[in-house]
Amino acid sequence: MKSVEEIKAAIEAAVPDAGVKIIPNGSPSGQHSLLLNPVHAMEVARFLRDDAELALDFLSNVTGVDYLDKEIAEKVKVTRPVTKTVEGVEQTTEETVEETRKHTQPGYLEVVYHLYSMAKKHGPVVLRMRTANRSDQVELPSFTRVWRSAEFQEREIFDLFGVVFTAHPDLRRLLMWEGFKDHPMRRDYVEPDDFEYEPTAHDEVLARAKAHQSREQGPGNRG
Amino acid sequence: MSLARTKTEKLEDWNRPPVCTVDGDGELLEVSMGPHHPSTHGVFRMDVALDGERVIRLKPVFGYLHRNHEQIGQNASYLASMPYTDRLDYFCSLTNNWAYALAVEKLVGQAVPERAEYIRVITAELTRVQNHASAIGFLIQEMGASGTPLMYAFKEREKILDLFESLTGSRMMCNYMRFGGCRVDVSAAWLDATRKVVAGLPGFVDEYEALLSGNEILMARTQGVGVLRPDLAVNAGITGPMLRGSGVNYDIRKVDHYGIYDRFKFRVPLGDHGDIFDRYMVRVLEMRESIRILEQALKDVPGGPVMDPKAKIRGFKPKPGEAYGRIEAPKGELGFYLISDGGPNPYRYRVRPPSLINLTVLEDMCLGHNVADVVLIFGSVDIVLGEVDR
Numbered sequence: 001m002k003s004v005e006e007i008k009a010a011i012e013a014a015v016p017d018a019g020v021k022i023i024p025n026g027s028p029s030g031q032h033s034l035l036l037n038p039v040h041a042m043e044v045a046r047f048l049r050d051d052a053e054l055a056l057d058f059l060s061n062v063t064g065v066d067y068l069d070k071e072i073a074e075k076v077k078v079t080r081p082v083t084k085t086v087e088g089v090e091q092t093t094e095e096t097v098e099e100t101r102k103h104t105q106p107g108y109l110e111v112v113y114h115l116y117s118m119a120k121k122h123g124p125v126v127l128r129m130r131t132a133n134r135s136d137q138v139e140l141p142s143f144t145r146v147w148r149s150a151e152f153q154e155r156e157i158f159d160l161f162g163v164v165f166t167a168h169p170d171l172r173r174l175l176m177w178e179g180f181k182d183h184p185m186r187r188d189y190v191e192p193d194d195f196e197y198e199p200t201a202h203d204e205v206l207a208r209a210k211a212h213q214s215r216e217q218g219p220g221n222r223g
Numbered sequence: 224m225s226l227a228r229t230k231t232e233k234l235e236d237w238n239r240p241p242v243c244t245v246d247g248d249g250e251l252l253e254v255s256m257g258p259h260h261p262s263t264h265g266v267f268r269m270d271v272a273l274d275g276e277r278v279i280r281l282k283p284v285f286g287y288l289h290r291n292h293e294q295i296g297q298n299a300s301y302l303a304s305m306p307y308t309d310r311l312d313y314f315c316s317l318t319n320n321w322a323y324a325l326a327v328e329k330l331v332g333q334a335v336p337e338r339a340e341y342i343r344v345i346t347a348e349l350t351r352v353q354n355h356a357s358a359i360g361f362l363i364q365e366m367g368a369s370g371t372p373l374m375y376a377f378k379e380r381e382k383i384l385d386l387f388e389s390l391t392g393s394r395m396m397c398n399y400m401r402f403g404g405c406r407v408d409v410s411a412a413w414l415d416a417t418r419k420v421v422a423g424l425p426g427f428v429d430e431y432e433a434l435l436s437g438n439e440i441l442m443a444r445t446q447g448v449g450v451l452r453p454d455l456a457v458n459a460g461i462t463g464p465m466l467r468g469s470g471v472n473y474d475i476r477k478v479d480h481y482g483i484y485d486r487f488k489f490r491v492p493l494g495d496h497g498d499i500f501d502r503y504m505v506r507v508l509e510m511r512e513s514i515r516i517l518e519q520a521l522k523d524v525p526g527g528p529v530m531d532p533k534a535k536i537r538g539f540k541p542k543p544g545e546a547y548g549r550i551e552a553p554k555g556e557l558g559f560y561l562i563s564d565g566g567p568n569p570y571r572y573r574v575r576p577p578s579l580i581n582l583t584v585l586e587d588m589c590l591g592h593n594v595a596d597v598v599l600i601f602g603s604v605d606i607v608l609g610e611v612d613r
Binding site for chain 1: 285286293294329330331332459473541543544545546547548549562570571579582612613
């Protein structure tokens with residue numbers, strides 16, 4: 001079994017501008033992964049499956065992961081002119097002030113693939129792909145045409161995370177019903193309040209049900 | 224009528240638009256089989272399009288038992304997910320426990336004492352025997368043999384579940400394994416009782432096979448029906464007895480040597496044709512191999528602790544990282560993928576469900592067959608809806 005570095009080199013030899021990055025893994029499991037560029041992912045996938053030495057013919061597991069937008073607060077030292085009035089005379093001096101600047105690092109949806117070889121009996125080789133953000137650019141290429149075991153698993157990720165797999169032959173929701181609007185495995189998912197279905201004649205519950213009925217239906221509600 | 228999926232078709236073309244052509248004036252009948260159909264093992268639906276009696280399209284519909292198991296796992300601590308894994312494939316809770324424990328042990332680099340490894344192998348192989356026996360029982364039940372074979376299987380299954388109950392306190396929701404060992408030790412009396420049950424198992428398999436294997440109706444209904452090609456099986460990620468029924472030699476107990484499986488002598492039974500009969504036969508032979516493993520394991524169970532004394536239970540927070548651990552569960556490759564961000568709960572908790580992924584090829588196997596065969600083909604996949612829908 002080749003190491004991750006060797007696999008990266010093999011991919012880059014076969015697909016010159018693949019742009020593969022190694023993502024190290026801090027756990028004792030030592031399962032380091034390869035981050036693929038979605039543009040060349042299909043060629044890389046075909047190479048990994050068809051290469052005689054790697055022969056990764058078995059895509060075992062496809063996982064979706066959600067990373068939220070991160071707000072990063074940085075402390076920056078800023079030097080700027082300050083005008084002060086000292087004894088009636090205006091003086092301009094330079095002062096260094098510490099300032100906190102905040103910027104948001106956009107979150108992303110990630111899909112992780114665990115590959116094994118049934119022919120050579122080795123593995124796992126872990127691949128990842130990331131979307132540009134979590135709102136409007138959530139497309140990734142579908143691996144279903146290379147490994148069919150991705151068919152239901154990609155549908156599940158589309159359903160629960162909202163990753164849109166381009167060129168998937170049958171991209172529908174898998175576990176939630178058609179017409180459901182939200183993606184329940186996202187980390188900012190808010191559970192719908194279904195209190196109107198609660199039969200308990202309890203004051204608090206009834207009050208919440210009343211409040212719910214007066215509101216519009218929020219995301220994730222039926223219909 | 225012509226079948227679109229022939230042997231010469233290339234794998235990459237598998238997803239061409241469906242599928243069979245319809246006879247001259249044939250009208251399509253769309254039937255929704257399930258979710259309460261007795262043959263669906265729970266709540267599962269197949270949207271089937273029929274030309275007369277022949278299936279020309281079949282789309283499985285999932286989600287009736289969905290409770291977002293993975294989200295529950297992420298909202299609970301690592302240990303608190305252990306009892307939830309029992310509810311995945313509720314026929315095989317002990318192998319579910321093992322797969323999850325194995326993934327967490329990989330995540331933190333936790334060793335397992337030898338005695339615990341032996342107990343894990345013993346309980347897992349007992350689980351495999353009772354799962355395969357019942358799976359065959361259900362398959363024959365769906366063939367119309369009402370009751371008898373299933374009751375034969377359940378009689379034996381009850382003996383094994385009694386052992387589980389006396390060891391773990393529960394017949395099916397065992398919640399037995401922990402990260403770094405097992406929850407309680409086995410007693411000498413339990414081992415003796417297990418030896419007694421295992422001594423009776425070969426006789427049970429002989430009897431079961433004498434009842435079924437040579438049966439003319441069984442052969443007529445299963446041979447050549449629901450054929451799965453080996454290259455498609457590998458490409459579609461099929462695992463377990465279904466894969467080996469198609470003749471692909473891949474058993475994770477032999478490939479990964481997880482636990483202490485490299486100490487035992489056993490063979491991997493393989494099928495030739497990949498039809499229902501081969502899947503049935505592979506399960507029967509796997510029961511026999513499991514009994515061999517059990518006999519070897521029960522011979523010398525070493526002493527010592529069943530929990531690694533250094534294993535951390537309270538305040539369990541793995542370092543940031545990830546791990547994928549998998550075992551050969553009775554239904555196929557059961558894997559758990561965990562990402563830790565250093566907190567007490569997993570950042571991502573993923574179950575790789577063999578039952579769901581083995582259904583990927585359900586349509587391919589059913590096309591061109593009768594409705595009555597669909598029930599059999601579906602039964603030969605051996606699924607549990609608790610794991611499919613999670």
